Amino acid sequence: MTSVPYLAALSALLGLGLAVYYYKLVEKAPAGNDRMVFLMTEIQKGARAFLQKEYQWVAGFAVVLAVLLAIVIAPLAAVSYLLGAVLSAAAGYAGMTVATMANARTTEAAKSGPSEALPVAFRGGAVMGFSVAGLGLLGLMFTYLLFVEWLAVDDAFEILTAYGLGGSTIALFSRVGGGIYTKAADVGADLVGKVEAGIPEDDPRNPATIADNVGDNVGDVAGMGADLFESYVGSIIAPISLVAFFLGLTADDASADGVLPLLVFPMAIAFVGMIASIIGSFLVKGGDSTDSHALSRALHMGTNVAMGITVVATIGVAYWLFSGDEFDQPIGLAISVIGGLIVGWALGKTAEYYTSDHYGPVKKIAAQSETGPATTVLSGVSTGMVSVAASVGLILAGVGIAYWGGQLAFVDELDDFGGIYGIAVAAIGMLATTGVVVSVDAYGPIADNAGGIAEMAELDPSVRDVTDALDSLGNTTAAVAKGFAVGSAALTALALFKSFEFALAAEGADLNLNIGQVETFIGLFIGAGLPFLFAALTIDAVGRAANQMIEEVRRQFREIPGLREGKEGAIPDSARCVAISTEASLKEMVIPGSLAVVVPLVVGFINTDALGGLLAGALVTGFALAIFMANSGGAWDNAKKYIEAGHHGGKGSDPHKAAVVGDTVGDPFKDTSGPAMNILLKVMTIVSLVFASAFV
């Protein structure tokens, strides 16, 4: 059993090797004509410039937090914190660099048909997928081995948790900053380009087009990568710290019988999932058919096989680790993990049901667009709100199954702890296959960008048809990753919340989480209000950043002669749009981002009971609000696409205009506020956990 961390580290190295291999394959693929290379390079330059600047801003923040950690917790906590942050940033940077290399190459391959292009786009995404999973797991195992096994330092588990906080910091700012960027550019490009100037999407005349494509990469690729890095790492850390803080473990206790299996179980699942992801990734092949069902099957083959392997292997791992006398039924924790996986899958399907135009809700919104934008907005709001109820039901089913499984696995006296441990490991079920899940998820924006390049490079429409077909596959795949991200966020935050409680108890400060107590109740109230404030701040941030873009695009159309008419030699100043988006979104990122770290620290130093209430209130309300915003936004988006596909009058009709209003309202909902909310919850919880000993 002591070999598990080494095995996990080894599998992480394999994953990284695979990322390098895919990188080479992408690099070898032809990137097309000069115009395509130019566009690709512009997008890449813009995206890298954004990430570099973003990391500079975040570095300042991270250094302050690292100093605080070094002073109030332990100097080594600052080290592991910075390691987590640097690795997450590195994974995001590497993955995004390759994603922006893969876009033009996908376009070029699309000239030969979808079965050629699909693997290029997938491999581009796979570099992100395996960078995230590989670096995340490798760094975590290194931190564990170094501080727990080899050096056996004091506060080893606080230090391990700080690694997760590092990843969370990057994720928070990436989601907020990237989310603001992508929507500011999108709104700026659409509003002036499509609506005012009357030119189509991705038209080369529009100065904001490059910024829009950059936005896809910094928001959907880098932001999503950082998000999954922190979710993945957090899901492994949560059960480990739960055990450590519950038992008050020091590093020396870590190899005790009855403890060791609990510590290495999450790592073993991560190992299994990594190997399964690697195998799965090789099964994504183009095939001969160009039929969309066949393509979709090809793309999902990897994920499905990887999950199947993980499920089977989890049962084996559970029997291997939990057959000792200290445990009751070994199958129990396998039930928790698999239950988590199924609930995550069901959450994704629920999101798909409420946001895909194959089902009733989106069709209803599209029908409501017949009576104008107001009814479109209202039916999107109610659709998102109903989906909250369905998702809450699923999460609670997941919590129930995982809790029951955990109880089965433990002897009677530890029933309650076992249940909580079951909840903690349930999140790993969803995220063990992060490597391949992120690969498929990052595929989406690459295919989207490939279409943009085909349009901007004015290639034959048949190329655009192919990239559109690939792009439409991406939309449904995102649902699975989304379900996992949301579901694991709730479960991980819950497990971290319990760890926080145990950590305080270990310091002799019993947390009174009774909501009948006034301090706890006040905390609960503050916690319920915070997600609303966070959503308001991010929505307003998008609005302000978008306004700057709009002004700039208008200025260029006004001041650059012949630009609107598309005259030879009239070249838009895309770089300036990119720079404005970058500056504006980074400036806007600071306040909402800091909120997540500052509020729990301030409340925690005043009263830990109130902090406990705050975390619980923020978790339940934030989860509901995140689901509402994500699904309303997704539903409006697809209602618009449904109309564009020729229903209710099609493009340019009044219902279409109404649907565009819904879509624009939904943009910051689904791409800025909603996704950032999940991380907000976890950052607040993990900050509280890491600083728990300092609060007392």
Place this chain on the structure above:
Amino acid sequence: MTSVPYLAALSALLGLGLAVYYYKLVEKAPAGNDRMVFLMTEIQKGARAFLQKEYQWVAGFAVVLAVLLAIVIAPLAAVSYLLGAVLSAAAGYAGMTVATMANARTTEAAKSGPSEALPVAFRGGAVMGFSVAGLGLLGLMFTYLLFVEWLAVDDAFEILTAYGLGGSTIALFSRVGGGIYTKAADVGADLVGKVEAGIPEDDPRNPATIADNVGDNVGDVAGMGADLFESYVGSIIAPISLVAFFLGLTADDASADGVLPLLVFPMAIAFVGMIASIIGSFLVKGGDSTDSHALSRALHMGTNVAMGITVVATIGVAYWLFSGDEFDQPIGLAISVIGGLIVGWALGKTAEYYTSDHYGPVKKIAAQSETGPATTVLSGVSTGMVSVAASVGLILAGVGIAYWGGQLAFVDELDDFGGIYGIAVAAIGMLATTGVVVSVDAYGPIADNAGGIAEMAELDPSVRDVTDALDSLGNTTAAVAKGFAVGSAALTALALFKSFEFALAAEGADLNLNIGQVETFIGLFIGAGLPFLFAALTIDAVGRAANQMIEEVRRQFREIPGLREGKEGAIPDSARCVAISTEASLKEMVIPGSLAVVVPLVVGFINTDALGGLLAGALVTGFALAIFMANSGGAWDNAKKYIEAGHHGGKGSDPHKAAVVGDTVGDPFKDTSGPAMNILLKVMTIVSLVFASAFV
């Protein structure tokens, strides 16, 4: 001290006498020409028909709940429950009847200027105000005296609480049903009349105009009256039941030293507030000036004086009741009550800040309408969400002050209970002057209807100018009542929640409200999801009911020859529109209304800890969502009016169209879902409290 309930009952009788007096005054005022009388009668007929049908539906529900109460709690609980329901219904019916008499009379008086018309409208509202406060308090005191003092029956305090549940049931269905009605009619009238047929608001050709005016009365008058009935009664019951369940009182213990002051203190404040309201109501006079500031001062004079008297008298009452040795500092509970009053006032001012066009937020929304409906909607959403943070801060300040005041008043051993008692009585501070507050609030829709009648009866435009001036006063006055309703809902629900905890403890079932416990946490999660589901159901209900109205109005314009052109003899079938609105809204009311009663019962019979979590989760999330919806909706409404006043291009401009979209989105937010949410929270809590002994 034993005389307090008698004094309170006497003051309630005085209030009822005043209502009769004002009724006579209104009746005496001339109602204008035949056309005006016809319109008034139509509105009155429609409103009464709606209320009668609504009460029939609700009666079925109330009988089921009464039978359940009789079986599982006590037969007498069913009696007091039905008494509360009947009195609330009676107050609503009487008040609304007079309000619909006062509208044409206000129009007629407006011919002589605002100083003549203002008192007519105010007196019409005052019949509602003093019916609500008088019947509510009289019934409650009767129930208290009968079951606690005279008969001293078993379970006397459960029976008393059931009286509150009766009022809550009516309030819930009135708010939901009336809210659906008023918005369905409003949207139907606006969308077909103003937008499609291009005829102005309140035009006699529009078949939905009468229904729209009926809607103002059933939603804003009857709905608001039932809401305040339940808030008022609930705020008096909450501290009484808190004391009773905490101490496990039987009726015989009620006159013990140290207990009696706690039981009669809320009644004493109600007595003081009633007398102060009666005095205040006489100070509302027209005066000679027609200046809007002077009019506003005249209208508010009554409320301001009544509150001033209440504040001073509260200090006296506190010294009188709490000077005994069992208590610490008598001023403490006066601080709680006055703190509540100030916080309620500040909540109203906050709502005004975020929703009035005198301040930044609404101006920002109006400015955003320049870039279209999407940005209008987004800035309204973020405005509403920011206002949540501000309101949460205020409520927590109120909780803190009230808790501190309560602690001051009690000896050290009872500090914690004292704090909770302080929170419970803080809500009474806001609602003691319900009589005059509701009078001013009901004034608004009367003035609004008066304008509608002026328009429909095609009177001289100068009359409409006067009614518009009166109407605009109504908009700002509503903010105060809204702040009190919202603030008292949070505080009362919190106090009832604690009573629920004590009630279970009294049955020997200690409630484990530790959110670290999985059952409680699951409950918390369900509770956070419920308000979203409730909001979705009510928004969809408005949408469906509005669609039926739209179809009918379109049909009439199509099938009645000459209607659109306004030809002589082409009379719209208004009655049919009224009937459709009535049927549709009552049908739609059933599911969301039942949710509030059924969910806590089902969860409570399964697991009381989960129910505790559910109530807490619903309270904090529902409060936030209610504020968000109310203030977003109000802000959009006034942004539209601000543009109509000539800013950003004025009426008919593109920004105006965008603002109309925002306003339409906001309609069900602010008039259906938002106000109903506050009652949802209290109904769920009071159902749990009344049935607490049955859950065990």
